Amino acid sequence: MNYSEPAYLVRRIGDTWIAADKTFSQFYELEPEHKLEPRISPDLPGVEPPEVPFFLYEPRIGDGVPKLCIMGIPYSGGTSLVHSSVSGLVHTLRTESYKKVLYPSLQQSGNSGLYDIGNGTRLLEDVIMQDWGSCLMDGADASAEVPYTRGLDSALEHAREHxxxxxxxxxxxxxxxxxxxxxxxxxxSHRVLVQFDAHHDCGIDAIHQEHPSHSNFVRHLLEDGTVDAVVQIGLRGLRSADQMYRHPGLVQISAEQMTPEKVKEALLEVQQRYDIDSAYLTFDLDCLDPGSFPYVDFPIGGGPTWQNIRNCVVAALEVPIPYLGMDMVEGHGVERDGHIPGQYELALRMLAYMLDGIDRNRRWFDSPVYGDISHAGILTGTAASMNTGTKET
Ligand SMILES: [Mn+2]
Structure with missing residues (x-):
């Protein structure tokens, strides 16, 4: 491989682009060119574009349309804790991410990627993603069930179009x-929710049951049929008898029992049983042990190791079910940008694995290879019949 040529776009100074080689040891000046220009975030009603995007990364116009988009929903109206700071999480994660810069690649589409030097993994290298900013909270619109619907709806519509x-x-x-x-x-269509969480979020409060909240939304999703099944991973702690909830579509893998193999097994079984054709991943930061990430409103100790949770997240995204979206929630916002505790790197690292994993999942379902093997009937269940139009539904 020839290392002495421009590989990554580093920054623009006046009319000139500065590029670097693969090892960032030689630098180059490039002439201005349209395809080198950054692709600006879409102008979505109800969404404020980021001042500075995640990882300081903007895809180039020459890279094609981004297939993975990040958007903040800075909402804390669904939590039972007064003065919770969870609406600030997206700002804190975005600020933390400026310490890990992704540079657009000049030799193929994608970027310089991130190294996890703990296990030698390279993440996000082939991913063309875009930060769309954060939903505006239309507090004035009292008719809105939740105040972020305008931004969320326009983002979902734009994502569907592209x-x-x-x-x-x-x-x-x-x-x-x-x-x-x-x-x-x-x-x-039948959907499964894959949930990493210390709590079951199935709602046990006799008085506040009707309104969906952060502690009962899983029960609402199952009972109103929005999802057919939920696989919960990482649960722990004591519950009284009236705090337990059972539903045929609810599968739980406790913190003590979770392994990547069990996660895959449970997902494949649920896929068969409920004829599942799509999945959604949600990661509650209280799934992490408070020893490694204490910045949540309702921590429960005795959590699994970071590595085990990471491996289970990666495994969940390797299952042959197309994921249609994901989220990360429940971490605190930090008031001062200059004083973000070191543990937030762990939250950001998990996000990097989630972004990397869901994009691999997407590319696998988009690939011609998948079309071939699914036609040949090698895959079982509904995944095999899902090779067309999954993202359109
Ligand atoms: Mn939760």
Missing amino acids: QALLCCLGGDHSITHGVLQRMPKAAG
């Missing part, structure tokens, strides 16, 4: 309910 996946960053966990309810779903 066959892109939307990654939402909360906010409290009730946003998962908002997103799933508004994601278009074809008649006869």
Whole structure:
């Protein structure tokens, strides 16, 4: 491989683009060119574009349309805690991400990627993603069930038009309910929610049961049929008898029992049993042990190791079910940008694995290879019949 040629676009100074080689040891000046220009975030009603995007990364115009898009939903109206700071999570994660820059690639589409030097994995290298900013909270619109619907609806519509996946960053966990309810779903289609969480979020409060909240949205999703099944991973802690909830579509893998193999097994079984043709991933940051990430409103100790949770997330995204979206929720916002605790790197690292994994899942279902093997009937279940139009539903 020839290393002494421009590989990554580093920055623009006046009319000149500065590029670097693969090892960032030689730098080059490039003439201005239209395809080198950054693709600006779409102008979506109800969404404020980011001042500075995640990872300081803007895809080039020459890269084609981004297929993975990040959007904040800074909402805390679905939590039971007064003065929760979870609406600030997206801002804090975005600010934390400026320490890990992604540079657009000049030799193929994609970017310079991120190295996880803990295990040698390279993440996000082939991903063309775009930060769309954050939903505006239309507090004045009292008729709106939740105040972020205008922005969410326009983002979902734009994502559908471009066959892109939307990654939402909360906010409290009730946003998962908002997103799933508004994601278009074809008649006869069956969806599974894959949930990493320390809590079961099935709602046990006799008084506040009717309104979907961060602690009961799973029960609402199952009972109103928005999803056919929920696979919960990482549950732990004591519950009283009246706090338990059972539903035929609810599958739980506790923190003590979770392994990547069990996650895959459970998902494949649910896929068969409920004729599942799509999935949605939600990650509640309280799934992480408070020893590694304490910045959540309702921490439960005795959590699994970071590596185990990461491996289970990767495994869940490797199952042959197309994922149509995902979110990360329930982390605190940090007031001062200059004082973000070191543990937020762990939340960002998990997000990088989720973005990487869901894009691999998308590319696999988009690939001609998948079309071939599904036609040959090698895959079982509904995944095999899903090779056309999944993203259109
Ligand atoms: Mn939760």
